[in-house]
Structures are given as structure tokens and as C-alpha cells.
Amino acid sequence: MKAKKFDVFVIGSGSAGQTVAKTCIQAGKKVAIADNREFGGTCANRGCDPKKILLGATEAFEFNQNLRGKGIARDTKIDWKQLQKFKSNYTDSVPPSTEKSLKEMGLKLYHQSPKFVDEQTLSVEGKLVRAAQIVIATGQIPRTLSISGEKHLKVSDDFLNLKKLPKSIVFLGAGYIGMEFAHMAARAGAKVTVMDMGKRPLKHFDADLVKELTKYSEALGIKFIFGAEPTSLKKKRKRYKLSYEEKGSKKELTAHAIFNTAGRVPALAELDLEKGNVAYNEVGVETNSFLQSTSNPRVYACGDVSDKDVPLTPLSGRQGYVVSENILNGNKKELVVPVIPSVVFTLPNLATVGYSEEEARNRYKNIRVNFSITPDWFNAKRINAPLYAHKIILNDRTGEIVGAHLLGPEAAETINIFTMAINSKMTDKDIKSTIFSYPSWANDVKSMV
Template sequence: MKENQFDVFVIGSGIAGQTVAKACAEAGKKVAIADKREYGGTCANRGCDPKKVLLGTTEVLEAARQLQGKGITKLPKINWKKLQKFKKEFTAAVPKSTEKDLKGLGIQLYHQSPKFLNEDTLKVEGKKVTAKTIVIATGYEPRKLSFKGHEHLLTSDDFLRLKKMPKHITFIGAGYVGLEFAHMAVRAGAKVTVLETGERPLSAFDAELVKELTKYSKKLGIEFIFGAKTAAVKKLRKNFKLKYDINGTTKSLKSRAVFNTAGRVPALSELVLEKGNVTFSESGIETNAFLQSKSNPKVYTCGDVSANGLPLTPLSGREGYVVATNILNGNSKKINVPVIPSVIFTLPNLASVGYSEEEARSRYKSILVKQASVPNWFNAKRINAPVYSYKIILNERTQEIVGAHILGPDAGETINILTMAINAKMTADDLQSTIFTYPSWVNDIKSMV
């Protein structure tokens, strides 16, 4: 086989791409992998992992504030500079160690985004390469905004490597990223404004629980401006002036930094997919059940860029395994996406799995909705948590749990038990008859159902 010919060429070095590349190389295939950014992908370098490290100090601060006067006499302060140094202990070694692992398996590494020339040929680093199979695992990237001055906007990458917390931050978009960063920034001492085109944040989550989270977010000092469309951003001497349209009127505000948190989209713009005969939509690359392109059978896709399920790291790894299996053994394994939980790591967490109330009502003849706000329950009361609510949805006929939504401390952990329950088709009685540790957040589930 010629130097520029490969059995498998993987585009993207996140968990999905790594899984495919390693499995194929270990099976004796000639493999190459390319990434335009540092190796290791979004989650480990500039996403979920570093975000959770930064979140750690705000968790301590939130716990201390809740217990101030109840045993805590002095509140801690966040040293953002030292926190960033601590974060680098988790991220700094990722690119080098990832490259070392891949090279150790004989995988050829490229450091540029390839472009399709035809169905099995790519151009990368000025060279033409061909491959029997091409795997696209490029993940997500920030949605591009096109108003005047958009070049002044910062992204989630910039927030995660801020050397100093600005005095005033504006976030354009009230989704996962915008709300998580807003909670971190306001607790780190910044004045925070969130602009959102819709009338509420977090459209994918239960409206009643989101309303409660929004109310608490405002108490923290976060200012929300709903129904606002950003018109322009102008750089001043120290600040940025942001103009926005609301209810037919143009208004403005000033802040030290403006972040684009208007969502993320599949990272496909540089691949020239049209030349590769790879069909795609806003949701990602269109595939069959084997994660193979519907229009070009030489192409597979996995991870966030695939139009299958939620853009979550655990699913990306699973999809990478499915693609590797199908490359090595023929299309023998279909992607089976289980019920997947979702969580926004604000404080308190907001977590969800299964059907929303509206979806459940349209799917089942009759449902039971069990919901309450319970900050008086022991687990919340012992830490003086101001917010703790839930909504559990049952199929009335079978008593099976079909949806679960929790707002409160550790909801991101508790939701995993409810995910298992839904996937296992457990009933309310099944959970109530299970013995959990007590007192624990998970044990509260028995009272919820």
C-alpha cells in the first residue's frame, strides 16, 4: 500500500475518533487520523472536564453560603488565577499523551482539517490521501453569529482559559453553556447579563423547573433579557457596547466581555462534504443504523457530528465502538441508543431523562405526574439548600417510570438511577421496594415516585 493510501482515515481525535482509530490499528489496519486542533477532543481539552474543574470552587462557595450562620462563620473567596492553574493539571498533558498513544499503535497523525476531493480522497497538509473508509468524528463547534461586530465575540474556549474574571460579562444565549458559565461567573464576582431571543432559558428542559432555576439565578445576581435579538457589538476603549432589539426598540448595554453562547452545531464547514457526496443537515451527517453515510457508503460518522441522539461524550464512545465493529466485521452492529440523561451543571443542577410531560401525554393514554418543591426534605434542609424540586412521570396503566426531571443539589448524580430505572422498565413499586443508603439523595427517589 502506498504511503498516501490508508485502510481507515479518521477525522477528529476526540473519544469517538480515538475509539475507531485504536480499534482498527490494533486489528492490523493502516490508519491515519487528523485534527485541526490539539489532540484529545473537546471534552478533555476545552469542554466538560475543565468546566467541571472550574465548577468545583463554586460548589464549595455555594455550600458555604447556604450554611453561613449555621456553623460557617467566614465565606471562602475564589482565586480565579490559582483555579486556572489547577485546571491545567487536568488539561495540559492531554494532547501530548493522546498523540503518544496513537503513534504507539502505528497511526499516522495529521494536524489539519482535511477537505474532500471525491468520495474516497482527501486533501490534508497539502497532500492527497485516499482511504477505503473515512470516518468523520469532528464534534461540535460554536454557532456562528453574523451581526456587525461579531468578530469581537468570545467563545466557551475563551471563558475556560480566562486569566482574570472580567467585572461585567454578557452572554448571548441562555442554553447549557450560557447558564453554566453565568453561574460560575457571578459566583466568581462578575456582574452577569444573559441575552436570549426566546422567552425562557433551556428550552429542552421542563418549563416549570426552568422557571424555578431562573428565579434562583436572578437571586444570585444574574440579569436576564428575554426576547432580545443582538444587533451589533462595538469595541470601546475598555468595554464593548452591545446593541439589541427588543419589542421593536433598540437598546444597548456595556460590558467588559461578550460571549457567544448561542448554541453549538456540527463541525462540518471545512470538510467540503459536497465533493465527498456526504449528505448532512443542521443536526449532522445523515446515516443509517450502522452509522454509515446514507449517500456515500465509504464514509462512517460517530460522536456529536452524527445525527443520532444527544451530543454527549458517553454516547460518542459507544458510537465509536459501533463504527469500528462495522468497519472490521462488515455492517454487523446497529446503533442502539438507550434513554439518555441530560444535565446542566448550574448550582443547583437541573437534570432530565425520558419524556417531558407534554411528550408523555401525547404518547400514552393516561399518565401520572408526581411533582413537588421539597426544600424541607431532610437532605436539602441539612445543607440549607434553597431549591429542590422534581417531576416524575409514570405510565398510569403499567406504573412504569417514563420521565424524570430534578432540580436540586446532586441532581446530576441522582438522575442516573432514574435512567437505569427507565431503561429497565422499572415501576414505582420496584423503586420503592429497593433499599438504598440512608440518608442519601438517591433514597429520596422512593418518595418522589
């Protein structure tokens, strides 16, 4: 079979893949792009964006609940069915609009996951394609839980598309996804349990702030089971029975739906990377500083599937830009990653940027830690927010801000102020001398440092 030839073949149509494909075709290259799911990638179709749309109604509900009897006269509830229809107004248009845009630019589109045949040849849709450069940008997929009855587990895609919210839900994993969905489901009326093998939720976030968020989550009705390992899942008539081990004891619980929220792994299994001589590990495709495969120089990897990535959409786009530059101009552009904020969209939001307290103590001789729980500050009191806290870490010698950890209604926005401050090496004096709008959440950063 004769292979169709391309200059660049991109696998994956998310932020990273689209950046490479569009940049290369604009430079005059012959480019193809393939995806085994809807074009547009995880974030727009089944990740960040639809999640934030569902969150919008949850935020309105939370605002109403906090001000009930303080200017808000009536109680409210979340209509899950209407909310899903509203979300679909956005997500349904993403794949066709993405495909239309790519076709109009002149790209060849394939609707299947390719497999490597050799170092520069792929098999896709029953055809062979050969490319001078192949770009892997397949993102991540849910981590597999190898337990009996695993086929009955639902994943994040299923939650985001639930037409009807189950009366009771168990989330297996207390990371970003599990905690965010737990908060949405609990406020929408479901009985929620979060189970994790660890000792607490959100292990990569500040322990003091997570402790406060956990207590508040429990007050919402969310039940936590820590130090527990799921062992099997059985389908009953209307419910599922989950068996697990906790502290050496075998236990069971039942729920109308069980979700696997135990994290995500690079989507590489379908590519036959061994045939393409593409080295990889549990983190992703092994790449050098140019995001080029360490074992096959014809291959680049970018986005969540690269071993140089933090799974965040803004960084995926930046990686796509780096790969594009190196394909077009030779390996001249290395990946430079600034300090990047990370947010858990629970309510309240939990946000972090820079060093943790432990990391800062290991790096600097003396640090200053400003940790306070401040629901009595004006911005929290004016909306009757029950939880508002911060931990700001500074180099005590210079006053430079080196880490910020926020828990509050607008933490996802306020953390960006600290991100700019850390990347610009600003000090507490720099922040305090800045005039922000008042009264605003951003203005509170002056009191935090």
C-alpha cells in the same frame, strides 16, 4: 502527487474518533487520524472536563455560602487565577498524552483538517491520502452569530481559559453553556447578564423546574433579557457596546466581555464534503442506521457530527464502537440508543431523563405527575440548600416510570438512578421496595415516586 494509502482515515480525535482509530488498529488495520486542534477532542480539552473542574470551586463556594453562620464561621471567595492554574494541571497534559498513546499504538497522526478531493481521497498537510474507509468525527463548533462586530464575540473556549474574570459579562444564549457559565461567573463576582431570543432559558428542560431555577438565578444577581435579538457589537476603550432589539425597541448595554453561547453546530465547513459526495444537513452528516454516509458508502460519521447523535460524550463513544464494528465486520451493527440523561451543571443541577410531561401526555392515556418543591426534605435542610425540586412522570396504568426531572444539589448523580429505572422498565413499587443507603440523596427517589 502519489497518495499515501490507509485502510482507515479518521478525522477528529475526540471520544468517537479515538474509539474507531484504536479499535481498527488493534484489529490489524493501517490507520491514520487527523485533528486541526489539540489531540483529545472537545470534551477533555475545552468542554465537559475543564468545565467540571471550574465547577468544583464553585460548588465549594456555594456550600460555604449556604452554611455561613450555621457551622461555617468565615466567608470565602473564588480565586479565579488559582482556579485556572488548577484546571490547567489537567488540560495541559491531555494533548501530549493522547498523541503519545496513539503513536505508541502505531497510528499515523496529522495536525490539520483534511479536505476531500474525491470520494476516497483527502488532502492534508500538503499531501494526498487515500483510504478504503474515511470516518468523520469532527464534533461541533460554536454557532455563528451574523451580526456587525461579530469578531469581538468570545466563545466557550475563551471563557474556560480566562486568566482574569471580567467585571461584567453578557452571555448571548440561555442554553446549557450560557447558564452554566453564568452561574460560575456570578458566584466568582462578575456582574452577569444572559440574553436570549426565546421566552425562557433551557427550552428543552421542564418548564416548571426551569422557572424555579430562573428565579434562583436572579437571586444570585444574574439578569435575564428574553425576546431580545442582538444586532451589533462595537469595541469601546475598555468595554463593548451591544445593540439589540427587544419588543420592537432598539436598546444598548455595555460589558467588559460578550460571549456567544447560542449553541453549537456540526464542524463540517472545512472538509469540502461536496467533493467527497458526502451528504449533510444542519444536524450533521446524513447517515443510515449503521452510521454510514447515505451518499458515499466509503464514509462513516460518528459523535456530535453525525445526524444520529445527541451531543453527549458517552453516546459519542458508543457511536465510535458501532462504526468500528461495521468497518471491521461489514454493516451488521446498528446504532441502538437507550434512554440517556442530560444535565445542566448550574448550581443547583438541573437534570432530565425520559419523557417530558407533554410527551408523556401524548403517548399514554393516563399519566401520574409527581411535582414538588421540597427544600424542607432532610438532605436539603442538612446543607441549607435553598432549592430542591422534582417532577416524576409515571404511566398511571402500570406504575412504570417514564420520565424524571430533577433540580437540586446532587441532581446530576440522582438522575442516574432514574435512568436505570426507565431503561429497566421499573415501576414505582420497584423503587419503593429497594433499600438504599440512608440518609442519602438516592434514597429520596423513593419519596419522589
